[in-house]
Amino acid sequence: MGKQTKILFRCDGGPQIGLGHVIRNCALAQMLRGEFDCRFYIRNPSKALWKYVEDAGFPVMELPETDFETEAKDWAEQLDGNEILVLDGYSFNTRYQQLLKTKGNKLVCIDDIHAYHFVADVVINHAGGLTVQDYSLEPLTRAYLGTAYALLRPSFLQPNGNTAREDAILVSMGGADPKNDTMAVLELLRRKGIAKKCFVVTGSAYLHRDALETYIRKHRLDAEVLQNLDEAAMAALMRKCRYAVCPPSTVSYEYLSLRGELYLRQIADNQKDIYRFFTGEKLAFPLEDIFVEDAETLTQSALQQERFFDGKSPRRLLKLFRQLDTEQRLTLRRVTAADSDTIFEWANEPAVRQHSLNQNAIQPEEHAAWFNNKIIAPDARMYILELEGKPVGQIRFDIDILRSQAAIGYSVDAAFRGRGLGTAVTRLGIAALQAARPDIREIKAVVKNTNLPSMQVFEQLNFLKSDEETIQGQPCHVYLLKLNARP
Template sequence: MKISIITEGFQNTGYGHITRCLSLYQAFEERRIIPRFYINGDDKCASYLNGARFEIIDWLNHPAQLIKKIINSDFAIIDSYLAGREFYEKISNFCERLLIIDDNLRIDYPESIILNGTINAENFPYQKKTGYEFLLGSEYIPIRKPFWDSAQRKYNKEIKNILITFGGQDVRNLTIPVVKLVGEIYPEAVIHAVFGNKENGEIEKLKELYKDVKFYNLLNAQQIKELMLTADVVITAAGQTLYELAVTGTPSVAVVVADNQKNNILEWSKSGFLIEPIFYNEINCMKKIAEQLQKFKSIGLRKKCGSAGRKKVDGQGSRRVVSYLIERKCAVDKFYLRKAVSEDSEIVYELSNDPSVRSQSINKKPIEWDEHTIWFDGKIKDNNYLFLLAFDREDNFIGQIRFEIENNSAVVSISLTEKFRGKGLSKKIIKEGSRRLFNEYQNVGSITAYILPHNSASLRAFEAAGYKPDGEELINNELFKKFLLER
């Protein structure tokens, strides 16, 4: 499948869209489907992408540049507060289906799959119109990969560790006032304060001023998770971090620091995970934080709140979304295609050495493993080779279709595992693979298939996929029928 992820991220607005899209990217990657990011953002975006494939492109002002790259995507995933309806409509014309990440019914979106992982989003007033699909509620929330499988936490009788994290930007400058407040209420506790983008010099100054506080800067998701599991209580902004705190069962005091967090904190308070909402611009904001910190001296309350959080978020949101998209793709054709990756070497080796596959090949000799690994590693890295594998919705291996490209033409070969033969899949895989080849290699004008005359199933499959007879050719003293598909 071709998956394009379109989002944005700037230092002045934050990188939250990127981090939650990365969660979806990693869930695809887990299924060995490798998407590509297209980010309207600044140079700091790369530090949030953990090695993901990406391009920085001002798609908001230059959509034509983006369209050239995402055209014929199976799914285009868009996570934006900047894009308008016209942009979504334009992109929908060049991909099979849009998946739009929404938080608060921001605009009237065009026909698409709407993903809103906000707590209780299933109760939001979305109009369930024809042409729309909805993935709503915290069971679909994309959170960072280390939080997908969270260990049970320990609740200490006494509060020994308190974590303070107001996001990468700390836009309301709450960290230091809260550090002082916590020090007064819990003088014996270890205070951990996390920043997202402080200069190292600033961090060193803070360490000098507050010698009893542990300051951290630019932690990765695994490090944040470990701190959360260490902390007895966390004081945080009321954004995406709450979902990670919920899945770890961490008792939390949350403060709304942006308008789009208001609904979030109200719903979390209703769920029992939070005691009550706090807003940064309230006159008694610090007083409310202090009151909730006092209440959390009760281990019973901490356990109750932590349990309520875990009931709402199990960490499997991104996997559910990806499974939904794969099942949707497979609903009609019963398969999906993706590019081969290094981990696929063994299943391709076993299929290629199947006696029935070897008997229909140009080279009929059994393949040695060492020979195969050298060949396979070379082909998946070869820019003139499109190596696609077919799977069903449960990721059972169906078969392979490969295209070797030379100049303006390509040669195709296909083989299916025994379990999936005779089900009418070959013609569909040939058709889809050929379409993919023409889409990705604009210079290729034709594809040729070489088929043994007695292989009637393959002859029928290629003809059904639109290939036309194109004579015969003698290869290795064996006569093959040629079939041709032109662009």
């Protein structure tokens, strides 16, 4: 096995900001560690937090306290440009991202607030109900949104099945719970006269343990306090409890993935998207509605949980990071006269002809005349994509100067399809065109409606899709991408 690509996770956790960022990044790292070298960079990690990450199998590097712009500059100087960086926090704004990309690293942002412009290669938000239009992104920044990309630890990737549950309530308001919402939940349950057994879970950063236990004794509640449960113990407890009260955060994702009756209490502004989505789709219910008595509503909720949490997020996320890793090893160069035969073979490949508006085979003399004109034409730019020195694809732009528009066409060698190279050659090609021709404001692609792989590439790269139209007698879609747009 060759040297593994490093993935560097930048996130923090503590009594004020909670532990969710670190927990979900550990979950992602666990999905990736078989193929990548995963490491964590954290400011002021407590001993418990340090131990949590190391127990999950990852080394921790402590970062010094400084302003975040200085941190990004200092960190960028230590990078060699081949790492994949993952940022998860509210201080990693546009400027921070720009500074880290100076070495050419691939950059992933895990985000749940969409509060600033993103220049990262990828944005992941596992909240549902959002679209790319909710974000301010660079034209080629890819967004992976929704529960299909749920950041879940291994113990929460298999549903509960038909295991019988106790008539008990799990109360887990996060690892820090700085405002002691745990006690507020118990008070609400007490005032509603709910006398069910409660299992109260707190984390290592919870600072109100004494007050909580005093409250439980005073009101003689049937409540057991459990602190700092490991992953397996937390999953076992979730499988045990028929009900749960949680914030709309990582812990709620974990409970829903195991299928149960969930009630939500929002405790932070960044949870509003998840709260709105979970309650809107009836995956969970507002805490004030505890308990839902309508059987049909509960049945529909269980079906929704099965629909949105399918346990397949690890394979999707691993595929994404494999593609990023491949992109790190790709280079793009201008086409030369020596590439004529290679371009000819690719152009005549059966699948390429099938998806072309003109499906007739190209004759050698026809190709030679076309090729010799294109490599010198000022209104055309052609590039070859190489993987470790081997040609694997091509991309061409035909420029309309009056419209400041470039029509795009690309293809990938048949031996290298299915590896995300269509997306890669398109991203790299457009970036090269932007650098060479900053006057180009729009990219246009014409795609036959049977060419699903290309449609997926352009849609993933934020091209806007037209309604179906007929071009040269073929049903097609036109895709447009605006360049150099800024918020």
